[in-house]
Amino acid sequence: MAARPRTTARKKPAQKRSHETVDAIVEATARVLKRDGYDRMSTNRVALAAGVSIGSLYQYFPSKEALVAALMERHVEQMRALFEEEAQRLAGAPLEVAVRAIIMRTIEAHEIDPELHRVLDQVPRVGRLQKLDEVQDRGRALVLQFLRGCCEPLRPRNLEIAADLTSSVIEVVSHETVLRHPEHLRDGVLVDETVDLILRYLKT
Amino acid sequence: MAARPRTTARKKPAQKRSHETVDAIVEATARVLKRDGYDRMSTNRVALAAGVSIGSLYQYFPSKEALVAALMERHVEQMRALFEEEAQRLAGAPLEVAVRAIIMRTIEAHEIDPELHRVLDQVPRVGRLQKLDEVQDRGRALVLQFLRGCCEPLRPRNLEIAADLTSSVIEVVSHETVLRHPEHLRDGVLVDETVDLILRYLKT
């Protein structure tokens, strides 16, 4: 077994043509990953699916891991964008409004591409492939920040633990709902229940 | 890649020596899996680590997947045992006692072998390798069963959703705690908070 391969992009695309190639490769990575799973995915299959020669693929991505890392980063970036934006708006908002908003955004984040999310979740957490976990850390931090700046009185003494619990709950509910019970997305019951659960926990 | 290989054991170990061989192989699977991860794990390495020839390994396990499946089933069985046992005792117990007990058992279940748990969690969910998910389903069912038989009045109308939420929360907290914040295992604060969170949600 070789040492871990390099993961960083090999070459920046300079021309327009190559930028399209890179995009096609990343798209193909998503398709193959969803279709075959991480360990059945191969650089050859990705190249084939992208309609690109294996050589071109290696011009930009030095390894299978680099491929998935690029895809993951793109996905993570999309997810994160949803939060950062909302975080601005939420400063000083009433607790209930904020909690509900965070839940909605988290669900939306999982809805961007649920299949992709599921499979990225299964990828070995190694090197740059740990990016996915960072989204949660960031979410946790935003929740903590909100709780600390919150005007309403809160029941939990330890806000860090409260933020941990809260964001874990939101994450797991969103995850399960989108991936395993998408039927609950129509009616708002599950969201209402989760809001309820969290508010009862947080409020005095 | 050929069609999915067979996964069921090729022959039942009849003699005592065979049984020891099988055990040694499963143990070795665990070690190699933890050390190398699923896709770096190879049947040859497992055989080597088990001190057994590759031929013997294939006498008992017809594929790489079968190897991991056996290990997963053993692990799942150990986890499940903790619950089923407790489930007996808990019928008719006060809500708080029951919730606390379930949380403790879930944490203990994750503590059996956290490293193994983490890596099994990363294994492709394919064929028999979906067993891990079934533990959660079983937990969900037990919680639902308890809620339905509970003497105390409950606030949520929809007990299925309540069971879903409850068991998801317990699962995620246990998982995160054991794998990412083992320092919280000493003091009982996190457990107390979680009990609190759930009771506030369930009680009128």
Next chain:
Amino acid sequence: MAARPRTTARKKPAQKRSHETVDAIVEATARVLKRDGYDRMSTNRVALAAGVSIGSLYQYFPSKEALVAALMERHVEQMRALFEEEAQRLAGAPLEVAVRAIIMRTIEAHEIDPELHRVLDQVPRVGRLQKLDEVQDRGRALVLQFLRGCCEPLRPRNLEIAADLTSSVIEVVSHETVLRHPEHLRDGVLVDETVDLILRYLKT
């Protein structure tokens, strides 16, 4: 470009069958090397020529370099055997007899497989592939040892330089004769001339 690959044999053949496989592979390496040269030689071609699967080849030889190293060592061993044997007999022999004998042995050494010798000479001197140079060092040492123990009076003051010169001359003549002027091997003229050249140089 990867780091230099491992070169040492991967596995000792335990059974008779595998010993035959190893032999077949080394033989095939010689054939392919002579036919195609070092950089056109590939592990696949060697496996094919050996009538062995590429997998079997890699069971015993972890890289192309290992293949050539094994072959080179076998060849070097054969060459060296000729000298070591003779070295015994030559202690105390008259100068002329010794010089002639050494020349004869050196030529014979080059005649073992001239084509192979030529191509091994072209192989990049890297890692274990430096073995070929060691034969010359060993020859040099034997000549020096003989000169030091020689009963007859010698003209050169510095015996090290004399040994260097002598063995270089013998080597180059043998090499050139066998590879470029094999017709001179029939008549003994070239050998006589070389003996003459060396004796005139060494004797007072």
Next chain:
Amino acid sequence: MAARPRTTARKKPAQKRSHETVDAIVEATARVLKRDGYDRMSTNRVALAAGVSIGSLYQYFPSKEALVAALMERHVEQMRALFEEEAQRLAGAPLEVAVRAIIMRTIEAHEIDPELHRVLDQVPRVGRLQKLDEVQDRGRALVLQFLRGCCEPLRPRNLEIAADLTSSVIEVVSHETVLRHPEHLRDGVLVDETVDLILRYLKT
């Protein structure tokens, strides 16, 4: 593997800028060849090292072999120049003077770029890449020519064999000295010894 590629320059550089490009490429070839060896050298790396695009490189050199051939020819030309010049001057010179001069020139020829010489020596002797061997043939011819025109009486009957021996000895000594014992270049001992060896052989 395809048929041997073309090796002759694709176009003559017409302008001054082109000429500089060609030079830069040949220089880069030398650097990369010395650094990486023949089979690790790649045309892309040469282009990079020359600060030229791979497309431009192929405008002037139609293949990897052509690149090395050009370099080799340049080197060979430099070596040969030393001899041809001297050959003029030496006609009719005393034997000892001539022998010493030839040895000096040969050593100087090897000193032009010993590293380059070593690596060119390792290049597969194929097509135009055989040029290196021709230097020796030329040297041999010049020696023979001198011996034939020599005024002093010579001992060997067969002047061809004598020329062969003589030039082989000179070549091997120069080679070994420059590449393996450069410390002997300071003191003139080795040169003196070699002159001695050859004169004793040639003179009556």
Next chain:
DNA sequence: AATGAATGAGACTTCATTCAT
């Protein structure tokens, strides 16, 4: 002329699996 993106044959290598002993 120059650029550098693209190509794809083919090199090296691993590993799940089979099978002769």
Next chain:
DNA sequence: AATGAATGAAGTCTCATTCAT
């Protein structure tokens, strides 16, 4: 039953070379 030699599909990756811009 056990062994381990053998297999070969398939994977990763490089690099000489071509060609659109």
